[in-house]
Amino acid sequence: MKDLYKDKCKSINRFRPSIGHQNNAITRLLVLVAVFVLGFMFMMVTCWLNLYMFSGQPIPKFQTKEVHDFPLECLAWNKTLSCPNNYPTTHDNLDHSSFNTCPEYFRWIHEDLRRWRGTGITRDMVEVAKRSAHFRLIILDGKAYVETFRKSIQTRDLFTLWGFQQLLRLYPGRIPDVELMFDCDDRPVFNIKQYFRRPNPGPPPLFKYCSDPWSLDIVSPDWSFWGWPETNLKPWEMTLKDIKEGNKRVNWKDRIPFAYWRGNPSVSPVRADLVKCNVNNTHNVDWDTRLFIQDWINESVHGYKNSNIEDQCTYRYKIYIEGWSWSVSEKYIMACDSPTLYITPRFYTFFARGMSPLQHFWPIRSTDMCKSLKFAIEWGNNHTSKAQEIGEASSRFIQEDMKMEYVYDYMLHLLTEYAKLLKFKPTLPPNAVELCSESMVCFADGKWRRFMEDSLVRYPTSATPCTMPPPYDPTTIKAIIDNRTRAIKQVEMWEDEYWKNQHLKH
Numbered sequence: 148m149k150d151l152y153k154d155k156c157k158s159i160n161r162f163r164p165s166i167g168h169q170n171n172a173i174t175r176l177l178v179l180v181a182v183f184v185l186g187f188m189f190m191m192v193t194c195w196l197n198l199y200m201f202s203g204q205p206i207p208k209f210q211t212k213e214v215h216d217f218p219l220e221c222l223a224w225n226k227t228l229s230c231p232n233n234y235p236t237t238h239d240n241l242d243h244s245s246f247n248t249c250p251e252y253f254r255w256i257h258e259d260l261r262r263w264r265g266t267g268i269t270r271d272m273v274e275v276a277k278r279s280a281h282f283r284l285i286i287l288d289g290k291a292y293v294e295t296f297r298k299s300i301q302t303r304d305l306f307t308l309w310g311f312q313q314l315l316r317l318y319p320g321r322i323p324d325v326e327l328m329f330d331c332d333d334r335p336v337f338n339i340k341q342y343f344r345r346p347n348p349g350p351p352p353l354f355k356y357c358s359d360p361w362s363l364d365i366v367s368p369d370w371s372f373w374g375w376p377e378t379n380l381k382p383w384e385m386t387l388k389d390i391k392e393g394n395k396r397v398n399w400k401d402r403i404p405f406a407y408w409r410g411n412p413s414v415s416p417v418r419a420d421l422v423k424c425n426v427n428n429t430h431n432v433d434w435d436t437r438l439f440i441q442d443w444i445n446e447s448v449h450g451y452k453n454s455n456i457e458d459q460c461t462y463r464y465k466i467y468i469e470g471w472s473w474s475v476s477e478k479y480i481m482a483c484d485s486p487t488l489y490i491t492p493r494f495y496t497f498f499a500r501g502m503s504p505l506q507h508f509w510p511i512r513s514t515d516m517c518k519s520l521k522f523a524i525e526w527g528n529n530h531t532s533k534a535q536e537i538g539e540a541s542s543r544f545i546q547e548d549m550k551m552e553y554v555y556d557y558m559l560h561l562l563t564e565y566a567k568l569l570k571f572k573p574t575l576p577p578n579a580v581e582l583c584s585e586s587m588v589c590f591a592d593g594k595w596r597r598f599m600e601d602s603l604v605r606y607p608t609s610a611t612p613c614t615m616p617p618p619y620d621p622t623t624i625k626a627i628i629d630n631r632t633r634a635i636k637q638v639e640m641w642e643d644e645y646w647k648n649q650h651l652k653h
């Protein structure tokens with residue numbers, strides 16, 4: 148495209164001498180000349196704009212807004228294999244009226260990094276984390292580089308890196324220099340107890356999609372926020388819109404008064420237990436659940452007809468259950484306006500700690516699940532306004548506190564707080580490669596390419612990031628945990644009471 152415009156500009160330059168020959172003509176001609184010169188200037192400006200500002204864009208575009216768009220430049224990338232350098236490196240046009248405090252769950256960033264608060268993070272600690280990492284991400288002067296150690300399953304690594312790359316495009320000049328290890332597998336790796344015994348180099352900081360209370364791992368948003376092509380899950384921003392639309396289709400009260408789940412039960416024993424609660428699993432027993440086994444291979448063959456997220460909000464209750472570790476389905480399930488029956492989890496994602504039992508979900512025991520589910524559904528159908536409130540609270544949490552802007556803000560604050568702890572200057576290892584959106588998308592195709600194009604950040608935001616809330620003090624953390632335990636115990640008491648009475652009746 149660039150060459151095309153250069154040629155166009157050259158051909159205009161060739162007209163230049165002919166302007167001089169208009170001298171001997173009189174008034175009429177002078178007008179013509181004026182028009183011509185104006186036209187010429189106009190075209191020069193157009194050429195200039197095209198070359199230096201909108202290079203790569205097919206049609207000259209005069210934008211009235213201050214926002215300049217920076218689309219992908221795959222033609223240039225294809226020729227030079229070097230990352231474009233026209234993207235802004237600083238952040239201006241800031242809208243300072245938009246100050247707001249980040250959602251409460253951001254405060255857990257301080258908790259996740261607390262183990263390093265005393266010692267800082269040394270290079271030795273980072274190198275210990277390498278043992279389990281898929282890649283090392285280095286950010287230097289606003290540019291991202293990656294050193295790859297091994298391939299992740301599917302394209303988790305690609306979409307995770309894509310996410311960090313888009314963060315850099317959203318907030319140029321704001322992301323500090325960092326060096327971090329990222330592991331794209333499911334389960335947390337580094338047990339807390341092991342790393343505080345001396346002598347050792349100290350706790351390794353490893354970025355993961357989920358962690359648990361016994362692990363050191365630092366949680367970061369998973370790849371699916373930018374899309375999961377292997378299961379046809381579109382980027383979060385688009386899915387969220389679809390779910391909002393889907394929610395309008397059926398009023399909560401008109402939804403099927405049972406609990407819905409669709410998934411693959413073979414990934415964990417607790418899921419295998421869950422499907423035993425299905426209707427018709429046991430003769431003459433209906434636990435009020437409707438469970439569907441997802442066969443991903445058949446779904447991919449049939450164009451994912453049954454797995455549209457927005458079509459799954461037609462039941463009054465939805466079940467969330469972990470798989471081999473946390474499940475990506477969590478955010479989709481909880482956005483449905485139907486209360487989530489949340490089977491006691493072991494793991495947490497970066498946002499899960501912002502939700503509380505009875506406020507955002509209904510807790511379900513993982514032992515004696517069927518009875519627990521049956522009670523919850525009956526309770527909800529007896530107390531519809533309370534049930535509806537729970538469903539709406541989790542939808543609000545997911546749709547507002549977890550909109551894509553906050554996902555990026557979370558990453559920004561996580562990297563900023565992490566960078567403050569680094570005791571060494573990040574450097575480029577010899578085999579690191581520079582990342583830019585072009586290097587990731589231009590050779591991709593199909594859904595992989597489309598999802599990246601759809602989640603591309605086209606220009607820096609004009610909004611300031613939300614303000615990071617302060618760390619919790621220990622008594623508040625204790626109060627939050629006690630509150631959760633109390634709510635869960637409360638539900639278990641109601642449940643026990645109910646089933647005791649059922650037995651008496653029989």
Ligand SMILES: *[C@@H]1O[C@H](CO)[C@@H](O)[C@H](O)[C@H]1NC(C)=O
Nearest residue numbers: 221222224225226588589590
């Ligand atoms: C890059 O160039 C090759 C060969 O010239 C061509 O086949 C391919 O389609 C181009 N890719 C893009 C993204 O333009």
Ligand SMILES: *[C@@H]1O[C@H](CO)[C@@H](O)[C@H](O)[C@H]1NC(C)=O
Nearest residue numbers: 425426427428431436437438
């Ligand atoms: C369960 O069995 C009943 C009676 O046999 C049948 O009508 C119903 O469709 C079955 N439900 C499901 C979800 O398979």
Ligand SMILES: *[C@@H]1O[C@H](CO)[C@@H](O)[C@H](O)[C@H]1NC(C)=O
Nearest residue numbers: 442445446448449451452453
């Ligand atoms: C595969 O999917 C199609 C379309 O969704 C469905 O009709 C069919 O029953 C499924 N087959 C199996 C074996 O699950």
Ligand SMILES: *[C@@H]1O[C@H](CO)[C@@H](O)[C@H](O)[C@H]1NC(C)=O
Nearest residue numbers: 522523525526527528529645
């Ligand atoms: C729901 O209401 C029915 C009828 O009042 C009652 O028999 C049942 O025990 C209630 N169930 C729960 C879980 O509240």
Ligand SMILES: *[C@@H]1O[C@H](CO)[C@@H](O)[C@H](O)[C@H]1NC(C)=O
Nearest residue numbers: 623624625626627628630631
């Ligand atoms: C504990 O729960 C109560 C009532 O559910 C609530 O008002 C209070 O704010 C909670 N405290 C904390 C620290 O979450």
